[in-house]
Amino acid sequence: MPFATQHVLQPYWDLAVAPVQADGLAAALELGIFEVLATPHTPAQLADTLALHAPHTTLLLELLWSMQVLERDTATAEADTQRYRCTAATLQYFCRNSVAFCGDAWLYRLHALRHFATQLSTLVREGGKAAPYSTANGVNWAVAAQQQIGQEQRAVTMRAALSVMQRVAPFADANTPLRLLDLGGGPGWVAIALAQAHAGLHGCVFDWPETVAVAAANIAHAQLTDRLETVGGDLDGDDIGNGYDLIWCSSVLHFVPDMAAALRKIHAALKPGGVFVCVQAEIAPAAVDAARVLPYYLPMRMLGRTVTRQGELAQLLRDTGWRQVEQYGASDFPMAPVQVLIART
Numbered sequence: 001m002p003f004a005t006q007h008v009l010q011p012y013w014d015l016a017v018a019p020v021q022a023d024g025l026a027a028a029l030e031l032g033i034f035e036v037l038a039t040p041h042t043p044a045q046l047a048d049t050l051a052l053h054a055p056h057t058t059l060l061l062e063l064l065w066s067m068q069v070l071e072r073d074t075a076t077a078e079a080d081t082q083r084y085r086c087t088a089a090t091l092q093y094f095c096r097n098s099v100a101f102c103g104d105a106w107l108y109r110l111h112a113l114r115h116f117a118t119q120l121s122t123l124v125r126e127g128g129k130a131a132p133y134s135t136a137n138g139v140n141w142a143v144a145a146q147q148q149i150g151q152e153q154r155a156v157t158m159r160a161a162l163s164v165m166q167r168v169a170p171f172a173d174a175n176t177p178l179r180l181l182d183l184g185g186g187p188g189w190v191a192i193a194l195a196q197a198h199a200g201l202h203g204c205v206f207d208w209p210e211t212v213a214v215a216a217a218n219i220a221h222a223q224l225t226d227r228l229e230t231v232g233g234d235l236d237g238d239d240i241g242n243g244y245d246l247i248w249c250s251s252v253l254h255f256v257p258d259m260a261a262a263l264r265k266i267h268a269a270l271k272p273g274g275v276f277v278c279v280q281a282e283i284a285p286a287a288v289d290a291a292r293v294l295p296y297y298l299p300m301r302m303l304g305r306t307v308t309r310q311g312e313l314a315q316l317l318r319d320t321g322w323r324q325v326e327q328y329g330a331s332d333f334p335m336a337p338v339q340v341l342i343a344r345t
């Protein structure tokens with residue numbers, strides 16, 4: 001039953017308690033609870049299977065049930081006689097044997113954001129750079145590609161990218177020959193998904209040399225080495241090739257020191273009439289929408305990375321010679337809502 005009134009402090013109490021829920025989920029992931037609860041178990045059975053403290057296991061499962069991470073039998077009333085099992089989403093994303101498992105990525109986000117947040121008052125008082133974000137280089141991006149970005153691409157980004165591409169004219173016909181560049185493609189799963197969906201597509205993943213080594217292994221695993229290659233380099237200073245029909249670039253331009261220069265370079269790399277698809281978060285004008293973006297990007301912004309205001313990237317595209325710039329919002333990409341920009345040379 002919805003409550004008729006809410007105290008003005010309720011949102012702040014909710015903020016204070018959110019870490020308890022986050023740690024409940026973290027504990028369940030770390031203890032391997034979800035793999036066991038792929039089939040229904042009482043708390044006592046689960047505690048027995050994993051050698052856990054039975055009364056506290058009961059309390060944790062009830063918390064996870066209240067968070068809709070678990071379901072339980074409704075027939076019996078007592079929490080300790082209930083049988084708990086994973087919801088469909090928990091099975092898909094938080095069970096290690098699922099192809100879409102991204103529990104490690106979620107734990108990484110939790111720990112990195114929390115670690116950053118503990119440094120916030122010092123950063124505001126004294127400036128400086130927060131760990132662990134201060135050392136972004138090819139080696140660190142390669143680790144990210146192997147771990148959290150790899151899991152998030154497989155679980156979330158691949159599907160979201162395909163749904164964007166259904167709107168892009170030359171991609172919709174699967175047999176049209178297309179040369180693709182996945183710029184800053186990390187582990188390469190987006191290029192792999194696009195190649196699997198479009199028989200006529202071939203192309204390459206560009207990223208730091210250490211990072212494209214991860215993409216190369218994934219491309220080999222997907223048996224696509226005859227259609228996809230990798231090029232290692234620095235987007236800021238190195239050649240990204242040319243003659244592309246399509247350039248996909250998601251959550252990469254935040255990291256380049258001169259966005260306008262990068263957009264000119266991308267323009268020059270496309271064939272005449274080529275399409276640029278750029279997906280990244282922007283800051284919306286209304287507080288309630290901005291709140292879905294700003295906390296995720298505060299660590300990066302405090303490192304001097306750029307997150308544009310909504311509409312700014314579209315304007316920059318027009319200012320750097322792009323035509324037919326379309327933009328829409330999407331919230332099926334990892335973490336925060338993004339803007340999808342589709343532009344032509």
Ligand SMILES: C[S@@+](CC[C@H](N)C(=O)[O-])C[C@H]1O[C@@H](n2cnc3c(N)ncnc32)[C@H](O)[C@@H]1O
Binds near residue numbers: 138149183185
């Ligand atoms: C946040 S990740 C996004 C990865 C992928 N596009 C996605 O959406 O999942 C940013 C990527 O940009 C790459 N990157 C950042 N700066 C770069 C640069 N100067 N040269 C090459 N790659 C760069 C990183 O290595 C990383 O793979």
